[in-house]
Amino acid sequence: MPPPPRRRNAPQGPDPLIAQRRRGALLGLAVGNALAVPTAHRNLQASPFPTLADGPYDRMTGGGPQQLRKGQVTEEVHLACCLGHSLRDFKRYDAADALRRYRAWQPHAFDVSEAMKEVLEDCQSSGLPPLGAGKRVWLRSHRKAVGAGSLARCAPLGVYLAGDAKARTQAALEDSALTHYDPRCQLACAALTAALAKAVTTGEGLKPEDLVTAAESGILLAGAALGRSAPDYVQEVAFASGLLREDLARARDDDPWLYGPDLHVHRAQHAIHVAFRLAFWELLHAPTAQAALIDVVHRGGDTEVHGAVTGALVGAFHGEEALPEEWRKQVLEALGTVKGPLWDVYHPRHLLSLVAD
Numbered sequence: 001m002p003p004p005p006r007r008r009n010a011p012q013g014p015d016p017l018i019a020q021r022r023r024g025a026l027l028g029l030a031v032g033n034a035l036a037v038p039t040a041h042r043n044l045q046a047s048p049f050p051t052l053a054d055g056p057y058d059r060m061t062g063g064g065p066q067q068l069r070k071g072q073v074t075e076e077v078h079l080a081c082c083l084g085h086s087l088r089d090f091k092r093y094d095a096a097d098a099l100r101r102y103r104a105w106q107p108h109a110f111d112v113s114e115a116m117k118e119v120l121e122d123c124q125s126s127g128l129p130p131l132g133a134g135k136r137v138w139l140r141s142h143r144k145a146v147g148a149g150s151l152a153r154c155a156p157l158g159v160y161l162a163g164d165a166k167a168r169t170q171a172a173l174e175d176s177a178l179t180h181y182d183p184r185c186q187l188a189c190a191a192l193t194a195a196l197a198k199a200v201t202t203g204e205g206l207k208p209e210d211l212v213t214a215a216e217s218g219i220l221l222a223g224a225a226l227g228r229s230a231p232d233y234v235q236e237v238a239f240a241s242g243l244l245r246e247d248l249a250r251a252r253d254d255d256p257w258l259y260g261p262d263l264h265v266h267r268a269q270h271a272i273h274v275a276f277r278l279a280f281w282e283l284l285h286a287p288t289a290q291a292a293l294i295d296v297v298h299r300g301g302d303t304e305v306h307g308a309v310t311g312a313l314v315g316a317f318h319g320e321e322a323l324p325e326e327w328r329k330q331v332l333e334a335l336g337t338v339k340g341p342l343w344d345v346y347h348p349r350h351l352l353s354l355v356a357d
Contacts, residue, residue, distance in 0.1 A: 015203055020319030022159050022200045022355040026084075028289065028315020029155045030077050030348035031327045032307030034334070036297045037064040037074065043266045044300030050254040050285055053298035060330045066110050071327075071334030075113055076152035076308040078105055078346040083175065084156045084354050085345070093157065093171035099123070099130055099178050108341040115146040119179045131178065138181035143236065145184050147268070148275035150176035152305045154189045155312035158196025160354050168193055169222050173229075180272075183233060183240035187222050188276045191244060192309065194218025195280075199316035208284050211317060212248055215280070219244050247273050251280035258299075265301040274301065279310040289314040289322040 038061050046053055062070040082101035106120050118137050123130040161168035172189040198214035223241040227234050250256045256277050258265050265274055286292035292314045297303045335343045
């Protein structure tokens with residue numbers, strides 16, 4: 001008699017937990033940003049750490065200086081959508097295409113941060129190669145960090161390039177350098193995308209500390225790469241690496257020292273460190289994604305950036321369903337009756353095409 005046929009394993013679909021985390025990172029970015037609209041750039045009095053705020057800003061309301069609709073997102077998510085479209089179309093990161101899309105966004109923007117405005121003006125008027133605008137702006141500012149805008153848009157890189165550490169690291173460095181050249185900004189983007197990649201490639205048993213460890217490894221890998229590509233700024237790279245490692249160390253403490261004389265949530269100075277440290281503190285101390293985002297938006301300062309960065313991180317760890325369904329629905333449906341570029345191109349629903357099976 002012939003031997004019985006071998007039993008084949010049933011085909012394996014995508015891990016549901018991994019899919020939840022991938023969508024959670026991208027929706028968390030948008031949800032955190034939209035939730036923060038009414039508190040952006042306000043000097044709110046929040047509870048001292050580690051006490052978490054629980055209201056009154058615990059739902060989507062819109063409003064803010066631009067009188068946005070409920071669930072509507074701002075610059076950080078618009079630019080993340082530009083990045084997402086570029087990744088989807090090229091199947092890789094392309095700096096020239098990303099910058100082209102950032103520049104094409106400006107005429108449709110209802111508000112442009114000062115850091116982005118200066119870079120986009122340099123691209124337009126300097127007569128020099130646009131890809132060098134971020135570096136030129138940084139040098140003109142006497143090598144000062146210019147905010148956390150690149151950190152707030154980089155989540156698509158962590159998700160789409162999760163399985164390729166080298167490509168992801170290089171993309172994070174290059175994309176930040178387009179607009180936020182300071183090594184602190186570049187390395188922070190590499191660290192955050194490394195943490196997101198860890199979350200969206202790990203199944204059961206993932207711990208918050210695993211993402212911090214991944215971020216630390218991301219700083220080391222990116223620091224070495226940046227040191228090789230920018231040998232004139234080796235000292236700045238080493239200094240930046242040390243500061244970001246300190247941010248992660250402080251994020252582990254009950255008090256992350258974000259209301260001090262040197263680093264303060266309400267001051268734009270050192271904004272990259274505030275956004276980076278606060279996001280990892282919330283990951284490590286807030287019990288849920290919802291609790292983390294509610295706390296962030298009540299601390300004031302640049303909450304649209306803080307909400308986007310924290311939302312991506314806690315969304316990646318806890319997964320899509322940890323973000324309240326009403327928040328997700330309001331973000332994904334906002335502007336649906338208006339149409340136009342803010343719906344057709346720069347709407348957060350387009351981010352999910354990066355994780356469509």
